[in-house]
Amino acid sequence: MSRFQAESFLNLGETDLAAFADARAAEIDLTIAEAFRADVLENLKALQAHAQRMNAALQDSGVWPIEGRRI
Amino acid sequence: MNGPSLHPLACPRPSAWRIAQDVTAGRVTAQSVVAATLQRIAVDNPRLNAFTAVFAAQAMAAAQALDADLAAGRAVGPLAGVPFAVKNLFDVEGHATLAGSKIRQDAAPAWRDAALVACLKAAGAILVGTLNMDEFAYGFVTENAHYGVTRNPHDLDRIAGGSSGGSAAAVAAGIVPFTLGSDTNGSVRVPAALCGVFGLKPSWGRLSLAGAFPFVESLDHAGLFAHNLEDLALIYDTLSSDDDRRVVDLMSEERQQPSRRPLRIGMLTGWFTQGAATEVLDALAPLADALGADREVELRGAEAARSAAFCLSAYEGARLHLGDLRRRAGGYDPAVRDRLLAGALLPDEIALQANAYRHAFQTATAEVFSQYDVLIAPATPCVAPRIGEPTMLVDGEAVSVRKNLGAYTQPVSFIGLPVLAAPLNRPGRLPIGIQIIGNLGCEPLTFALAARLQQLGLVCASPPELTLPSPT
Numbered sequence: 001m002s003r004f005q006a007e008s009f010l011n012l013g014e015t016d017l018a019a020f021a022d023a024r025a026a027e028i029d030l031t032i033a034e035a036f037r038a039d040v041l042e043n044l045k046a047l048q049a050h051a052q053r054m055n056a057a058l059q060d061s062g063v064w065p066i067e068g069r070r071i
Numbered sequence: 072m073n074g075p076s077l078h079p080l081a082c083p084r085p086s087a088w089r090i091a092q093d094v095t096a097g098r099v100t101a102q103s104v105v106a107a108t109l110q111r112i113a114v115d116n117p118r119l120n121a122f123t124a125v126f127a128a129q130a131m132a133a134a135q136a137l138d139a140d141l142a143a144g145r146a147v148g149p150l151a152g153v154p155f156a157v158k159n160l161f162d163v164e165g166h167a168t169l170a171g172s173k174i175r176q177d178a179a180p181a182w183r184d185a186a187l188v189a190c191l192k193a194a195g196a197i198l199v200g201t202l203n204m205d206e207f208a209y210g211f212v213t214e215n216a217h218y219g220v221t222r223n224p225h226d227l228d229r230i231a232g233g234s235s236g237g238s239a240a241a242v243a244a245g246i247v248p249f250t251l252g253s254d255t256n257g258s259v260r261v262p263a264a265l266c267g268v269f270g271l272k273p274s275w276g277r278l279s280l281a282g283a284f285p286f287v288e289s290l291d292h293a294g295l296f297a298h299n300l301e302d303l304a305l306i307y308d309t310l311s312s313d314d315d316r317r318v319v320d321l322m323s324e325e326r327q328q329p330s331r332r333p334l335r336i337g338m339l340t341g342w343f344t345q346g347a348a349t350e351v352l353d354a355l356a357p358l359a360d361a362l363g364a365d366r367e368v369e370l371r372g373a374e375a376a377r378s379a380a381f382c383l384s385a386y387e388g389a390r391l392h393l394g395d396l397r398r399r400a401g402g403y404d405p406a407v408r409d410r411l412l413a414g415a416l417l418p419d420e421i422a423l424q425a426n427a428y429r430h431a432f433q434t435a436t437a438e439v440f441s442q443y444d445v446l447i448a449p450a451t452p453c454v455a456p457r458i459g460e461p462t463m464l465v466d467g468e469a470v471s472v473r474k475n476l477g478a479y480t481q482p483v484s485f486i487g488l489p490v491l492a493a494p495l496n497r498p499g500r501l502p503i504g505i506q507i508i509g510n511l512g513c514e515p516l517t518f519a520l521a522a523r524l525q526q527l528g529l530v531c532a533s534p535p536e537l538t539l540p541s542p543t
Contacts, residue, residue, distance in 0.1 A: 005420055024416045028416075030396060030415055033400065036412060040409050043412070044416055051382050053374065054382060057378075058375070061428065
Protein backbone atom coordinates (compact mmCIF):
# COMPACT_ATOMS: atom_id res chain seq x y z
CA MET A 1 0.00 0.00 0.00
CA SER A 2 1.27 3.45 -0.92
CA ARG A 3 2.21 5.83 1.84
CA PHE A 4 0.07 8.34 -0.02
CA GLN A 5 -3.47 8.27 1.30
CA ALA A 6 -6.61 9.37 -0.46
CA GLU A 7 -7.36 12.13 2.00
CA SER A 8 -4.17 14.05 1.30
CA PHE A 9 -4.63 13.66 -2.48
CA LEU A 10 -8.23 14.83 -2.39
CA ASN A 11 -7.41 18.04 -0.57
CA LEU A 12 -4.38 19.18 -2.53
CA GLY A 13 -4.31 22.56 -4.23
CA GLU A 14 -2.83 22.94 -7.72
CA THR A 15 0.73 23.70 -6.58
CA ASP A 16 0.73 20.90 -4.08
CA LEU A 17 -0.66 18.54 -6.68
CA ALA A 18 2.48 19.01 -8.76
CA ALA A 19 4.67 18.26 -5.75
CA PHE A 20 2.51 15.23 -4.97
CA ALA A 21 2.96 13.99 -8.54
CA ASP A 22 6.75 14.18 -8.25
CA ALA A 23 6.80 12.37 -4.92
CA ARG A 24 4.36 9.71 -6.04
CA ALA A 25 6.26 9.15 -9.31
CA ALA A 26 9.46 8.65 -7.31
CA GLU A 27 7.67 6.18 -5.03
CA ILE A 28 6.60 3.98 -7.95
CA ASP A 29 9.85 4.45 -9.87
CA LEU A 30 8.22 6.31 -12.73
CA THR A 31 9.89 9.09 -14.65
CA ILE A 32 7.60 11.58 -16.30
CA ALA A 33 9.39 13.35 -19.13
CA GLU A 34 9.27 17.12 -18.97
CA ALA A 35 7.55 17.18 -22.35
CA PHE A 36 4.58 15.23 -20.96
CA ARG A 37 4.48 16.81 -17.51
CA ALA A 38 1.93 19.58 -18.07
CA ASP A 39 -0.54 17.26 -19.79
CA VAL A 40 -0.12 14.58 -17.14
CA LEU A 41 -0.79 17.13 -14.41
CA GLU A 42 -3.88 18.31 -16.26
CA ASN A 43 -5.14 14.73 -16.35
CA LEU A 44 -4.27 14.22 -12.70
CA LYS A 45 -6.25 17.32 -11.83
CA ALA A 46 -9.26 15.90 -13.69
CA LEU A 47 -8.86 12.63 -11.81
CA GLN A 48 -8.72 14.52 -8.53
CA ALA A 49 -12.03 16.21 -9.35
CA HIS A 50 -13.60 12.82 -10.10
CA ALA A 51 -12.13 11.34 -6.94
CA GLN A 52 -13.54 14.21 -4.88
CA ARG A 53 -17.01 13.65 -6.35
CA MET A 54 -16.79 9.91 -5.72
CA ASN A 55 -15.51 10.42 -2.18
CA ALA A 56 -18.32 12.79 -1.27
CA ALA A 57 -20.93 10.28 -2.50
CA LEU A 58 -19.14 7.49 -0.70
CA GLN A 59 -19.26 9.34 2.60
CA ASP A 60 -22.99 9.91 2.09
CA SER A 61 -23.59 6.25 1.25
CA GLY A 62 -22.45 5.03 4.63
CA VAL A 63 -20.28 2.24 3.19
CA TRP A 64 -17.09 4.19 3.83
CA PRO A 65 -14.86 4.14 5.71
CA ILE A 66 -14.61 0.38 5.61
CA GLU A 67 -14.45 -1.00 9.13
CA GLY A 68 -10.99 -0.64 10.54
CA ARG A 69 -9.94 2.06 8.09
CA ARG A 70 -10.30 5.77 8.42
CA ILE A 71 -9.42 8.46 5.95
CA MET B 72 -25.62 16.24 -43.09
CA ASN B 73 -22.88 18.48 -44.32
CA GLY B 74 -19.93 16.20 -44.89
CA PRO B 75 -19.64 13.66 -47.67
CA SER B 76 -21.09 10.27 -46.91
CA LEU B 77 -20.04 6.87 -48.03
CA HIS B 78 -21.30 5.53 -51.30
CA PRO B 79 -22.49 1.98 -50.75
CA LEU B 80 -21.66 -0.55 -53.40
CA ALA B 81 -24.50 -1.87 -55.53
CA CYS B 82 -24.70 -4.95 -53.32
CA PRO B 83 -27.30 -4.44 -50.57
CA ARG B 84 -26.31 -5.26 -47.04
CA PRO B 85 -27.19 -8.94 -46.63
CA SER B 86 -27.89 -10.06 -43.09
CA ALA B 87 -25.94 -12.80 -41.37
CA TRP B 88 -29.15 -14.83 -41.30
CA ARG B 89 -29.61 -14.54 -45.04
CA ILE B 90 -26.01 -15.31 -45.87
CA ALA B 91 -25.98 -18.42 -43.68
CA GLN B 92 -29.28 -19.64 -45.15
CA ASP B 93 -28.14 -19.03 -48.73
CA VAL B 94 -24.75 -20.63 -48.26
CA THR B 95 -26.20 -23.65 -46.47
CA ALA B 96 -28.86 -24.09 -49.15
CA GLY B 97 -26.27 -23.83 -51.90
CA ARG B 98 -27.77 -20.68 -53.43
CA VAL B 99 -24.42 -18.92 -53.10
CA THR B 100 -20.98 -20.17 -52.25
CA ALA B 101 -19.02 -19.04 -49.22
CA GLN B 102 -16.22 -18.15 -51.61
CA SER B 103 -18.40 -15.70 -53.51
CA VAL B 104 -19.58 -14.09 -50.25
CA VAL B 105 -16.04 -13.67 -48.97
CA ALA B 106 -14.80 -12.39 -52.35
CA ALA B 107 -17.55 -9.73 -52.34
CA THR B 108 -16.65 -8.75 -48.79
CA LEU B 109 -13.00 -8.38 -49.68
CA GLN B 110 -14.02 -6.22 -52.63
CA ARG B 111 -16.09 -3.99 -50.35
CA ILE B 112 -13.15 -3.63 -48.00
CA ALA B 113 -10.92 -2.65 -50.92
CA VAL B 114 -13.38 0.00 -52.09
CA ASP B 115 -14.69 1.40 -48.80
CA ASN B 116 -11.87 1.03 -46.31
CA PRO B 117 -9.52 3.62 -47.81
CA ARG B 118 -12.17 6.22 -46.96
CA LEU B 119 -13.28 4.75 -43.64
CA ASN B 120 -10.04 3.39 -42.19
CA ALA B 121 -11.98 0.80 -40.22
CA PHE B 122 -9.66 -2.17 -40.86
CA THR B 123 -6.11 -2.48 -39.60
CA ALA B 124 -5.50 -5.90 -41.20
CA VAL B 125 -7.28 -7.93 -43.86
CA PHE B 126 -6.82 -11.70 -43.95
CA ALA B 127 -7.74 -12.22 -47.60
CA ALA B 128 -5.89 -15.48 -48.20
CA GLN B 129 -6.95 -17.10 -44.93
CA ALA B 130 -10.57 -16.01 -45.42
CA MET B 131 -10.71 -17.40 -48.95
CA ALA B 132 -9.14 -20.65 -47.78
CA ALA B 133 -11.73 -20.95 -44.98
CA ALA B 134 -14.52 -20.27 -47.46
CA GLN B 135 -13.15 -22.87 -49.85
CA ALA B 136 -13.03 -25.45 -47.05
CA LEU B 137 -16.60 -24.63 -46.05
CA ASP B 138 -17.83 -24.98 -49.64
CA ALA B 139 -16.03 -28.32 -49.84
CA ASP B 140 -17.76 -29.48 -46.64
CA LEU B 141 -21.14 -28.53 -48.10
CA ALA B 142 -20.38 -30.26 -51.38
CA ALA B 143 -19.45 -33.40 -49.46
CA GLY B 144 -22.69 -33.26 -47.48
CA ARG B 145 -20.98 -32.54 -44.19
CA ALA B 146 -22.82 -30.48 -41.56
CA VAL B 147 -21.94 -26.79 -41.28
CA GLY B 148 -22.63 -24.36 -38.44
CA PRO B 149 -25.41 -21.77 -38.05
CA LEU B 150 -23.15 -18.99 -39.34
CA ALA B 151 -21.96 -20.83 -42.45
CA GLY B 152 -20.08 -18.45 -44.72
CA VAL B 153 -20.89 -15.28 -42.74
CA PRO B 154 -17.96 -12.85 -42.90
CA PHE B 155 -17.00 -10.98 -39.74
CA ALA B 156 -14.18 -8.89 -38.31
CA VAL B 157 -12.94 -8.15 -34.79
CA LYS B 158 -11.53 -5.23 -32.85
CA ASN B 159 -7.79 -5.66 -32.94
CA LEU B 160 -7.52 -6.50 -29.26
CA PHE B 161 -8.86 -10.03 -29.88
CA ASP B 162 -6.19 -12.66 -30.47
CA VAL B 163 -6.06 -14.05 -33.98
CA GLU B 164 -3.79 -17.05 -34.36
CA GLY B 165 -0.51 -16.19 -36.04
CA HIS B 166 -0.86 -12.42 -35.67
CA ALA B 167 0.40 -9.99 -33.04
CA THR B 168 -2.49 -8.54 -31.03
CA LEU B 169 -2.03 -4.79 -31.39
CA ALA B 170 -4.78 -3.42 -29.16
CA GLY B 171 -4.46 -0.23 -31.19
CA SER B 172 -0.85 0.31 -30.16
CA LYS B 173 2.50 0.60 -31.85
CA ILE B 174 4.46 -0.82 -28.97
CA ARG B 175 2.79 -4.21 -29.44
CA GLN B 176 3.73 -4.48 -33.09
CA ASP B 177 6.69 -6.61 -32.07
CA ALA B 178 4.67 -8.78 -29.67
CA ALA B 179 4.76 -12.52 -30.26
CA PRO B 180 1.99 -13.71 -32.58
CA ALA B 181 -1.03 -15.17 -30.81
CA TRP B 182 -0.73 -18.95 -30.66
CA ARG B 183 -4.46 -19.45 -30.87
CA ASP B 184 -7.64 -17.48 -31.52
CA ALA B 185 -9.47 -15.65 -28.73
CA ALA B 186 -12.31 -17.77 -27.32
CA LEU B 187 -15.05 -15.77 -29.04
CA VAL B 188 -13.25 -15.80 -32.39
CA ALA B 189 -12.82 -19.57 -32.12
CA CYS B 190 -16.50 -19.96 -31.24
CA LEU B 191 -17.62 -17.96 -34.27
CA LYS B 192 -15.29 -19.84 -36.60
CA ALA B 193 -16.60 -23.13 -35.23
CA ALA B 194 -20.10 -21.93 -36.13
CA GLY B 195 -18.98 -21.42 -39.72
CA ALA B 196 -18.32 -17.65 -39.69
CA ILE B 197 -15.29 -16.46 -41.64
CA LEU B 198 -12.88 -13.92 -40.17
CA VAL B 199 -11.84 -11.33 -42.77
CA GLY B 200 -9.83 -8.86 -40.70
CA THR B 201 -9.14 -6.83 -37.59
CA LEU B 202 -10.46 -3.37 -36.82
CA ASN B 203 -9.20 -0.02 -35.61
CA MET B 204 -9.68 1.23 -32.07
CA ASP B 205 -8.45 3.77 -29.54
CA GLU B 206 -5.08 2.68 -28.26
CA PHE B 207 -5.55 0.07 -25.52
CA ALA B 208 -9.30 0.87 -25.65
CA TYR B 209 -8.75 4.08 -23.67
CA GLY B 210 -10.98 6.61 -25.44
CA PHE B 211 -14.30 7.24 -27.13
CA VAL B 212 -13.14 8.58 -30.49
CA THR B 213 -10.93 6.14 -32.48
CA GLU B 214 -8.62 8.95 -33.46
CA ASN B 215 -5.59 6.72 -33.15
CA ALA B 216 -2.17 8.41 -33.37
CA HIS B 217 -0.62 5.30 -34.96
CA TYR B 218 -3.35 3.90 -37.22
CA GLY B 219 -5.33 7.02 -38.02
CA VAL B 220 -8.89 8.09 -37.44
CA THR B 221 -11.83 5.83 -38.29
CA ARG B 222 -14.44 7.87 -40.13
CA ASN B 223 -18.17 7.71 -39.60
CA PRO B 224 -19.92 6.19 -42.66
CA HIS B 225 -22.81 8.63 -42.17
CA ASP B 226 -20.50 11.63 -42.50
CA LEU B 227 -16.85 11.08 -43.28
CA ASP B 228 -15.93 14.35 -41.56
CA ARG B 229 -17.10 12.95 -38.23
CA ILE B 230 -15.73 10.39 -35.80
CA ALA B 231 -17.09 6.87 -35.56
CA GLY B 232 -16.82 6.94 -31.78
CA GLY B 233 -14.76 4.53 -29.77
CA SER B 234 -13.03 2.70 -28.59
CA SER B 235 -14.51 0.04 -30.91
CA GLY B 236 -14.83 2.58 -33.73
CA GLY B 237 -13.65 0.28 -36.52
CA SER B 238 -16.14 -2.38 -35.41
CA ALA B 239 -19.09 0.02 -35.61
CA ALA B 240 -18.02 1.69 -38.85
CA ALA B 241 -17.48 -1.61 -40.68
CA VAL B 242 -21.03 -2.70 -39.85
CA ALA B 243 -22.60 0.71 -40.55
CA ALA B 244 -20.94 0.80 -43.96
CA GLY B 245 -22.33 -2.65 -44.75
CA ILE B 246 -18.92 -4.24 -45.21
CA VAL B 247 -19.65 -7.10 -42.82
CA PRO B 248 -22.95 -7.98 -41.12
CA PHE B 249 -21.44 -8.21 -37.65
CA THR B 250 -18.27 -7.52 -35.69
CA LEU B 251 -16.84 -8.02 -32.23
CA GLY B 252 -15.78 -5.19 -29.95
CA SER B 253 -15.24 -4.59 -26.28
CA ASP B 254 -16.79 -2.22 -23.77
CA THR B 255 -15.14 -1.04 -20.56
CA ASN B 256 -16.83 2.31 -20.13
CA GLY B 257 -19.00 2.54 -23.25
CA SER B 258 -16.76 1.37 -26.07
CA VAL B 259 -19.51 -0.64 -27.75
CA ARG B 260 -22.46 1.63 -26.94
CA VAL B 261 -20.86 4.95 -27.94
CA PRO B 262 -19.69 3.92 -31.43
CA ALA B 263 -22.89 1.92 -32.03
CA ALA B 264 -24.90 5.07 -31.28
CA LEU B 265 -22.76 7.41 -33.35
CA CYS B 266 -22.66 5.03 -36.34
CA GLY B 267 -26.33 4.06 -36.12
CA VAL B 268 -26.05 0.31 -35.61
CA PHE B 269 -27.14 -2.17 -32.95
CA GLY B 270 -24.66 -3.06 -30.23
CA LEU B 271 -24.69 -5.36 -27.24
CA LYS B 272 -22.70 -5.16 -24.05
CA PRO B 273 -23.88 -8.18 -22.08
CA SER B 274 -23.60 -8.51 -18.32
CA TRP B 275 -20.05 -8.43 -17.00
CA GLY B 276 -18.50 -11.88 -17.40
CA ARG B 277 -21.29 -13.14 -19.66
CA LEU B 278 -19.06 -13.51 -22.74
CA SER B 279 -15.53 -14.81 -22.53
CA LEU B 280 -12.62 -12.39 -22.74
CA ALA B 281 -10.06 -15.19 -22.97
CA GLY B 282 -7.54 -14.09 -25.55
CA ALA B 283 -8.61 -10.44 -25.50
CA PHE B 284 -6.06 -7.79 -24.50
CA PRO B 285 -7.33 -6.23 -21.27
CA PHE B 286 -7.81 -2.59 -20.39
CA VAL B 287 -9.48 -2.62 -16.94
CA GLU B 288 -10.16 -6.22 -16.05
CA SER B 289 -12.80 -5.44 -13.43
CA LEU B 290 -14.78 -3.42 -15.99
CA ASP B 291 -14.00 -5.06 -19.35
CA HIS B 292 -16.84 -6.68 -21.31
CA ALA B 293 -16.83 -8.37 -24.70
CA GLY B 294 -19.49 -7.00 -27.03
CA LEU B 295 -20.87 -7.16 -30.54
CA PHE B 296 -22.27 -5.01 -33.33
CA ALA B 297 -24.79 -5.82 -36.04
CA HIS B 298 -26.80 -3.91 -38.58
CA ASN B 299 -30.04 -5.57 -37.58
CA LEU B 300 -31.48 -6.88 -34.37
CA GLU B 301 -32.03 -10.41 -35.64
CA ASP B 302 -28.33 -10.74 -36.42
CA LEU B 303 -27.41 -9.36 -33.01
CA ALA B 304 -29.61 -12.03 -31.43
CA LEU B 305 -28.22 -14.76 -33.65
CA ILE B 306 -24.63 -13.90 -32.80
CA TYR B 307 -25.37 -13.50 -29.10
CA ASP B 308 -27.10 -16.90 -29.06
CA THR B 309 -24.12 -18.44 -30.81
CA LEU B 310 -21.68 -16.98 -28.30
CA SER B 311 -23.72 -17.83 -25.22
CA SER B 312 -24.97 -21.24 -26.18
CA ASP B 313 -25.35 -22.46 -22.62
CA ASP B 314 -28.49 -20.40 -22.22
CA ASP B 315 -31.72 -22.30 -21.68
CA ARG B 316 -33.62 -20.11 -24.09
CA ARG B 317 -32.41 -18.37 -27.15
CA VAL B 318 -33.12 -14.64 -27.43
CA VAL B 319 -34.02 -15.28 -31.07
CA ASP B 320 -37.04 -17.31 -29.90
CA LEU B 321 -37.91 -14.78 -27.24
CA MET B 322 -37.99 -11.93 -29.77
CA SER B 323 -40.23 -13.95 -32.00
CA GLU B 324 -42.67 -14.49 -29.12
CA GLU B 325 -42.52 -10.82 -28.23
CA ARG B 326 -43.55 -9.85 -31.75
CA GLN B 327 -46.42 -12.31 -31.79
CA GLN B 328 -47.72 -11.55 -28.30
CA PRO B 329 -46.42 -8.16 -27.25
CA SER B 330 -48.74 -7.87 -24.28
CA ARG B 331 -48.11 -11.38 -22.99
CA ARG B 332 -45.93 -10.01 -20.25
CA PRO B 333 -45.96 -6.23 -20.15
CA LEU B 334 -42.51 -4.88 -19.48
CA ARG B 335 -42.13 -2.31 -16.75
CA ILE B 336 -40.16 0.40 -18.49
CA GLY B 337 -38.54 3.45 -16.95
CA MET B 338 -36.98 6.42 -18.68
CA LEU B 339 -33.78 7.46 -16.96
CA THR B 340 -33.49 11.13 -16.17
CA GLY B 341 -31.21 13.17 -13.93
CA TRP B 342 -27.59 12.46 -14.84
CA PHE B 343 -28.68 10.62 -18.01
CA THR B 344 -30.29 13.65 -19.57
CA GLN B 345 -28.20 16.36 -17.99
CA GLY B 346 -26.20 18.13 -20.66
CA ALA B 347 -27.80 16.24 -23.54
CA ALA B 348 -28.23 18.18 -26.75
CA THR B 349 -31.79 19.27 -27.50
CA GLU B 350 -31.69 17.12 -30.63
CA VAL B 351 -31.04 14.04 -28.49
CA LEU B 352 -33.82 14.80 -26.00
CA ASP B 353 -36.29 15.51 -28.80
CA ALA B 354 -35.39 12.23 -30.49
CA LEU B 355 -36.10 10.29 -27.30
CA ALA B 356 -39.46 11.88 -26.58
CA PRO B 357 -41.55 9.62 -28.86
CA LEU B 358 -40.25 6.52 -27.06
CA ALA B 359 -41.86 7.37 -23.75
CA ASP B 360 -45.18 8.13 -25.46
CA ALA B 361 -45.18 4.95 -27.52
CA LEU B 362 -44.23 2.68 -24.65
CA GLY B 363 -46.35 4.28 -22.00
CA ALA B 364 -43.14 4.70 -20.08
CA ASP B 365 -44.29 7.88 -18.47
CA ARG B 366 -42.45 7.25 -15.25
CA GLU B 367 -39.12 8.98 -15.09
CA VAL B 368 -36.53 7.24 -13.00
CA GLU B 369 -33.40 8.60 -11.43
CA LEU B 370 -30.45 6.37 -10.66
CA ARG B 371 -29.19 8.10 -7.58
CA GLY B 372 -25.43 8.34 -7.49
CA ALA B 373 -24.93 7.90 -11.24
CA GLU B 374 -22.64 10.89 -11.55
CA ALA B 375 -20.44 9.64 -8.73
CA ALA B 376 -20.50 6.16 -10.27
CA ARG B 377 -19.22 7.65 -13.49
CA SER B 378 -16.46 9.39 -11.53
CA ALA B 379 -15.58 6.17 -9.74
CA ALA B 380 -15.39 4.33 -13.09
CA PHE B 381 -13.18 7.13 -14.40
CA CYS B 382 -10.77 6.77 -11.45
CA LEU B 383 -10.76 2.97 -11.51
CA SER B 384 -10.07 2.89 -15.25
CA ALA B 385 -7.10 5.21 -14.88
CA TYR B 386 -5.76 3.34 -11.86
CA GLU B 387 -6.16 -0.23 -13.12
CA GLY B 388 -5.20 0.65 -16.69
CA ALA B 389 -2.00 2.26 -15.46
CA ARG B 390 -1.11 -0.74 -13.29
CA LEU B 391 -1.33 -2.96 -16.37
CA HIS B 392 0.99 -0.67 -18.31
CA LEU B 393 3.38 0.40 -15.58
CA GLY B 394 6.31 -1.55 -16.99
CA ASP B 395 5.97 -0.06 -20.45
CA LEU B 396 5.27 3.40 -19.03
CA ARG B 397 8.62 3.18 -17.23
CA ARG B 398 10.52 1.86 -20.25
CA ARG B 399 8.94 3.42 -23.31
CA ALA B 400 6.23 5.95 -22.52
CA GLY B 401 7.14 7.80 -25.72
CA GLY B 402 5.82 4.89 -27.79
CA TYR B 403 2.21 5.44 -26.64
CA ASP B 404 -0.45 7.53 -28.31
CA PRO B 405 0.06 10.84 -26.46
CA ALA B 406 -3.61 11.15 -25.49
CA VAL B 407 -3.54 7.70 -23.90
CA ARG B 408 -0.06 8.01 -22.42
CA ASP B 409 -0.88 11.14 -20.45
CA ARG B 410 -4.04 9.60 -18.99
CA LEU B 411 -2.23 6.40 -18.03
CA LEU B 412 0.66 8.29 -16.44
CA ALA B 413 -1.81 10.33 -14.40
CA GLY B 414 -3.59 7.12 -13.40
CA ALA B 415 -0.32 5.62 -12.23
CA LEU B 416 0.02 8.48 -9.75
CA LEU B 417 -3.33 7.88 -8.06
CA PRO B 418 -3.04 6.67 -4.47
CA ASP B 419 -4.04 3.03 -4.09
CA GLU B 420 -6.77 4.02 -1.66
CA ILE B 421 -8.68 5.75 -4.46
CA ALA B 422 -9.18 2.35 -6.11
CA LEU B 423 -10.41 0.93 -2.81
CA GLN B 424 -12.91 3.75 -2.58
CA ALA B 425 -14.05 3.22 -6.17
CA ASN B 426 -14.74 -0.44 -5.47
CA ALA B 427 -16.53 0.40 -2.23
CA TYR B 428 -18.70 2.87 -4.12
CA ARG B 429 -19.43 0.25 -6.76
CA HIS B 430 -21.02 -1.88 -4.05
CA ALA B 431 -23.13 1.05 -2.83
CA PHE B 432 -24.27 1.91 -6.36
CA GLN B 433 -25.09 -1.73 -7.13
CA THR B 434 -27.29 -1.88 -4.05
CA ALA B 435 -29.13 1.32 -4.97
CA THR B 436 -29.64 0.17 -8.56
CA ALA B 437 -30.94 -3.24 -7.48
CA GLU B 438 -33.77 -1.42 -5.72
CA VAL B 439 -34.69 0.34 -8.95
CA PHE B 440 -34.82 -3.00 -10.76
CA SER B 441 -37.30 -4.30 -8.21
CA GLN B 442 -39.74 -1.83 -9.79
CA TYR B 443 -38.62 -1.90 -13.43
CA ASP B 444 -37.62 -4.57 -15.94
CA VAL B 445 -35.75 -2.29 -18.30
CA LEU B 446 -34.50 1.27 -18.26
CA ILE B 447 -33.95 3.53 -21.25
CA ALA B 448 -31.33 6.26 -21.53
CA PRO B 449 -29.54 8.05 -24.34
CA ALA B 450 -26.20 6.50 -25.25
CA THR B 451 -24.37 9.78 -25.92
CA PRO B 452 -25.05 13.43 -25.12
CA CYS B 453 -24.78 14.44 -28.80
CA VAL B 454 -24.44 13.20 -32.36
CA ALA B 455 -20.99 12.30 -33.71
CA PRO B 456 -18.58 15.21 -33.23
CA ARG B 457 -16.39 16.34 -36.09
CA ILE B 458 -12.97 14.75 -36.45
CA GLY B 459 -10.30 16.64 -34.54
CA GLU B 460 -12.82 18.56 -32.48
CA PRO B 461 -11.23 18.51 -29.00
CA THR B 462 -14.24 19.72 -27.06
CA MET B 463 -18.02 19.54 -27.07
CA LEU B 464 -20.56 21.62 -25.20
CA VAL B 465 -22.26 20.12 -22.16
CA ASP B 466 -24.50 22.50 -20.24
CA GLY B 467 -22.83 25.36 -22.06
CA GLU B 468 -19.39 24.28 -20.88
CA ALA B 469 -16.69 23.04 -23.27
CA VAL B 470 -15.56 19.58 -22.15
CA SER B 471 -13.19 17.05 -23.70
CA VAL B 472 -14.82 14.89 -26.38
CA ARG B 473 -12.37 12.07 -25.75
CA LYS B 474 -13.26 11.82 -22.07
CA ASN B 475 -16.94 12.74 -22.01
CA LEU B 476 -18.73 10.98 -24.85
CA GLY B 477 -19.23 8.11 -22.42
CA ALA B 478 -20.79 10.15 -19.64
CA TYR B 479 -24.08 8.20 -19.91
CA THR B 480 -22.54 4.80 -20.50
CA GLN B 481 -19.93 4.72 -17.74
CA PRO B 482 -22.24 4.44 -14.72
CA VAL B 483 -24.01 1.44 -16.27
CA SER B 484 -20.94 -0.62 -17.18
CA PHE B 485 -19.43 0.26 -13.80
CA ILE B 486 -21.86 -2.23 -12.25
CA GLY B 487 -21.83 -4.65 -15.16
CA LEU B 488 -25.46 -4.35 -16.28
CA PRO B 489 -26.41 -5.68 -19.74
CA VAL B 490 -27.17 -2.99 -22.30
CA LEU B 491 -28.48 -3.24 -25.82
CA ALA B 492 -27.64 -0.11 -27.83
CA ALA B 493 -30.28 0.59 -30.48
CA PRO B 494 -30.29 3.26 -33.20
CA LEU B 495 -33.34 5.53 -33.29
CA ASN B 496 -35.12 5.46 -36.63
CA ARG B 497 -34.13 8.76 -38.23
CA PRO B 498 -33.09 8.17 -41.82
CA GLY B 499 -31.16 10.97 -43.48
CA ARG B 500 -30.01 12.44 -40.20
CA LEU B 501 -26.97 11.76 -38.07
CA PRO B 502 -27.57 8.71 -35.88
CA ILE B 503 -28.65 8.89 -32.23
CA GLY B 504 -28.70 5.77 -30.12
CA ILE B 505 -30.35 4.65 -26.91
CA GLN B 506 -29.29 2.30 -24.17
CA ILE B 507 -31.79 -0.40 -23.22
CA ILE B 508 -30.57 -1.44 -19.80
CA GLY B 509 -31.50 -4.64 -18.02
CA ASN B 510 -30.75 -6.07 -14.61
CA LEU B 511 -27.76 -8.40 -14.30
CA GLY B 512 -28.28 -11.54 -16.38
CA CYS B 513 -31.43 -10.14 -18.01
CA GLU B 514 -30.17 -9.75 -21.59
CA PRO B 515 -33.32 -11.38 -23.00
CA LEU B 516 -35.49 -8.53 -21.68
CA THR B 517 -33.33 -5.96 -23.46
CA PHE B 518 -33.83 -7.91 -26.70
CA ALA B 519 -37.56 -8.15 -26.05
CA LEU B 520 -37.90 -4.39 -25.67
CA ALA B 521 -35.69 -3.75 -28.69
CA ALA B 522 -37.91 -6.06 -30.74
CA ARG B 523 -40.97 -4.15 -29.62
CA LEU B 524 -39.37 -0.81 -30.46
CA GLN B 525 -38.39 -2.14 -33.86
CA GLN B 526 -41.94 -3.33 -34.48
CA LEU B 527 -43.20 0.13 -33.60
CA GLY B 528 -40.76 1.61 -36.11
CA LEU B 529 -38.89 3.52 -33.43
CA VAL B 530 -35.51 1.87 -33.77
CA CYS B 531 -33.85 0.88 -37.01
CA ALA B 532 -30.36 1.06 -38.47
CA SER B 533 -30.50 3.36 -41.47
CA PRO B 534 -27.83 2.86 -44.09
CA PRO B 535 -25.62 5.86 -44.81
CA GLU B 536 -27.23 8.18 -47.35
CA LEU B 537 -26.56 7.47 -50.99
CA THR B 538 -24.26 9.92 -52.67
CA LEU B 539 -22.61 9.86 -56.03
CA PRO B 540 -19.25 8.17 -56.02
CA SER B 541 -16.20 10.38 -56.19
CA PRO B 542 -14.96 10.92 -59.75
CA THR B 543 -12.08 8.62 -60.57
